[in-house]
Amino acid sequence: MTEPLFTAAPLDASAPPEERGHTREDVRLLTYDTESYTISHGRFPQIGEQLECGDVLVLNNSRTIPAVLKSLDGVEIRLSRQVAEDCWDVLFPAGPPSDAILQFAGGLSARRLGAGSEPPLSRVRFSRSGTRFLHYLYSYADTIRYEHVAKPWPLESYQTVFASAPGSVEMPSAGRAFTWRLLRKLEEKGIQLAFITLHAGLSYYEDDQWPTPALHPEAFHVPPETAQLIQRAKKAGRRVVAVGTTVVRALESAVRTNGRIEGHTGLTSLYIHKDYPLSVADGLLTGFHEAEASHIDLLQAFIRESDLPLLYQEAMQRQYLWHEFGDMNLLLPGSP
Numbered sequence: 001m002t003e004p005l006f007t008a009a010p011l012d013a014s015a016p017p018e019e020r021g022h023t024r025e026d027v028r029l030l031t032y033d034t035e036s037y038t039i040s041h042g043r044f045p046q047i048g049e050q051l052e053c054g055d056v057l058v059l060n061n062s063r064t065i066p067a068v069l070k071s072l073d074g075v076e077i078r079l080s081r082q083v084a085e086d087c088w089d090v091l092f093p094a095g096p097p098s099d100a101i102l103q104f105a106g107g108l109s110a111r112r113l114g115a116g117s118e119p120p121l122s123r124v125r126f127s128r129s130g131t132r133f134l135h136y137l138y139s140y141a142d143t144i145r146y147e148h149v150a151k152p153w154p155l156e157s158y159q160t161v162f163a164s165a166p167g168s169v170e171m172p173s174a175g176r177a178f179t180w181r182l183l184r185k186l187e188e189k190g191i192q193l194a195f196i197t198l199h200a201g202l203s204y205y206e207d208d209q210w211p212t213p214a215l216h217p218e219a220f221h222v223p224p225e226t227a228q229l230i231q232r233a234k235k236a237g238r239r240v241v242a243v244g245t246t247v248v249r250a251l252e253s254a255v256r257t258n259g260r261i262e263g264h265t266g267l268t269s270l271y272i273h274k275d276y277p278l279s280v281a282d283g284l285l286t287g288f289h290e291a292e293a294s295h296i297d298l299l300q301a302f303i304r305e306s307d308l309p310l311l312y313q314e315a316m317q318r319q320y321l322w323h324e325f326g327d328m329n330l331l332l333p334g335s336p
Helices: 044-050 130-140 179-189 224-235 246-253 294-299 308-317
Strands: 028-033 036-041 056-060 062-063 066-071 076-084 087-091 101-103 111-117 122-126 166-167 190-200 216-221 240-245 264-268 282-287 327-330
Touching: 036 044, 036 264, 044 179, 044 327, 056 246, 062 087, 066 216, 076 216, 122 327, 166 190, 190 224, 190 246, 216 246, 224 240, 240 246, 246 264, 246 282, 246 294, 282 294
Parallel strands: 028 327, 056 190, 056 240, 062 166, 240 282
Antiparallel strands: 028 036, 066 076, 076 087, 087 122, 101 111, 111 122, 190 216, 216 264, 282 327
């Protein structure tokens, strides 16, 4: 970009809306029409006014797991992504420990095997795997929390209401503002709901370091019924709206060589940028994030590069809140 994405400090949301005296869906919505290049403002429950009967809203049903462990001698581990049944790429925020084996409360141990998929990640083998390891995390681990969050919040604060498949170390936050009441209203209008699973890894490595998508693959699953629903909607000329960048990556990763989306399970290292030709997602619902994150590169597949700084400056002037507990941004062609 030839100009800064934004020139002022963002207004971070340090607590969930429910802790600020509101409901989960009581956040603001900035809508950008990617055809007319116009911006409108409203409340999130008004998202149904931007969608039309037959449109498909695709949500990520991955459930956030507690992903911060501390060894008996105080070494912190942040899980990043699972690479084998008992192996994970992890971040040691204070740097890799001198001891190769770490001991944890409750009988868990971990051996550092070496470097992870990219610096500063390390690869670790735990003494438990599968449901036993998951049970251990829910019993002993904490939720990842970054500096903009004022204090620890319960794990449920980091879940979407429809989360059902445990695996994300950070919440797929674009879907957080939805309530079952709002989703039911959207269905009553004729908006179709579909689900994928993509287990989100660490989005930030500390010290102004962000993951390189090509070196940070994430596990995903696009069910055949979701692919079929999308194909029918596309054929009928309806819009497919991805709820979050995780959904965009999953959907585009399930596109086959014939250009059709099909049910698929695997890993994706897909890096989506301004020159990437999107095959599935017509629109995107997302939050507001740092200019350095790859998230911003993905936004440029939906919005003109020259307009992205204008959109962010507009959001900041109107004091939209950032990050996982903040306000929402809808990029959509032909918004009513």
